[in-house]
Amino acid sequence: MTYFIALLKARNEYLFYFGMLSLLSAVIMFAVSKFSNVQISGVNAWYKPSKFALSIGIFSLTMGWYTGYLFYKYIHIYNWAMIIFLGFEVFYISLQASRGQLSHYNISSTLYASLTVVMAISAIAATLYTGYIGILFCTGNFAEFPDYYLWAIRFGIFLFVIFALEGTIIGANGSHRVGGAGGSAIPFLNWSLQYGDLRIAHFIGMHALQVLPLVAFYVLKDIRLVISAGIMYGLLACFCLVLALNARSLFSF
Structure with a gap:
């Protein structure tokens, strides 16, 4: 396990640390949910941010592993794009949970409606950029691992x-x-x-x-x-x- 974690870190250090921070945040927020009675739409307020943090953590570590196969000189731009876009998502959802207020579907004020739009733009931008990474897996040379694995990544x-x-x-x-x-x-x-x-x-x-x-x-x-x-x-x-x-x-x- 220690070897695997070290290898995961070596493949993409930025997404490794961001992914691990997201997973740690998910654990902390889930623990908080056990001591908090605050609810949003009938559900514990901390469930949603913990799920998002968990999902983003898994995504970041996964893409960190895959991008380790690429010879893409602008990978640092992709890394920072994911950290900024997805980091904002978790931060805002967690902030709203701490205040007992909706993050998504919140149009109760101009500010909240604007932040909902910013979240949507961030998620779409992160998704489309990841799609570009997928295109790189269709155009590059990956002779070092089997075709069936390459097709699964695609x-x-x-x-x-x-x-x-x-x-x-x-x-x-x-x-x-x-x-x-x-x-x-x-x-x-x-x-x-x-x-x-x-x-x-x-x-x-x-x-x-x-x-x-x-x-x-x-x-x-x-x-x-x-x-x-x-x-x-x-x-x-x-x-x-x-x-x-x-x-x-x-x-x-």
């Missing part, structure tokens, strides 16, 4: 981009739920058990970034199987999206 990045941009659908809907508010939900994740929930497809699609390369490298080890798995994984995320848009819960079957 699929992982592009599915991440597609379903990260699904966040615009959530924003346009004004809520992550479709068909109703309230009702029973999965603890911590807060995914609805009764109504459509757009976050499920968002989550599944974005984490193709980790799932597909890991499965390809350790299990499938065949380019045709990896391509098939990538297509099936994308269809699964699309199925969850269509289900949510039709106000149906994935857990209602």
Whole structure:
């Protein structure tokens, strides 16, 4: 484990430290949630920032690993873009949680509406820049590792981009739920058990970034199987999206 952590740090030191700081923040905020009774929309206020920090931490460490394969002289610009854009997201969501106020969907004042727009722009910019990193994996020479692993990284990045941009659908809907508010939900994740929930497809699609390369490298080890798995994984995320848009819960079957 010590060797792996040292290797992860060596591959991209900036994203390593940012990722580790995000994970530490997630742990601290989850611990705070156990001592805080503050709620936002019926859910502990600290759940949301802890989930965002956890997700951003995993994303940063993952992209830190992948960018270690690239010969991209402007990688420092990508690193700082991720730190600034995603760091702002976690900071603002955490600040609002500490004040017991909404971060997303908050249009109660001009300031909050403006900050919501800034969050959206930050998320889209980080996503599109990551898409460019995916293009580099399609145009570069990667003879040092197997084709099936390379294809898994490509699929992982592009599915991440597609379903990260699904966040615009959530924003346009004004809520992550479709068909109703309230009702029973999965603890911590807060995914609805009764109504459509757009976050499920968002989550599944974005984490193709980790799932597909890991499965390809350790299990499938065949380019045709990896391509098939990538297509099936994308269809699964699309199925969850269509289900949510039709106000149906994935857990209602």
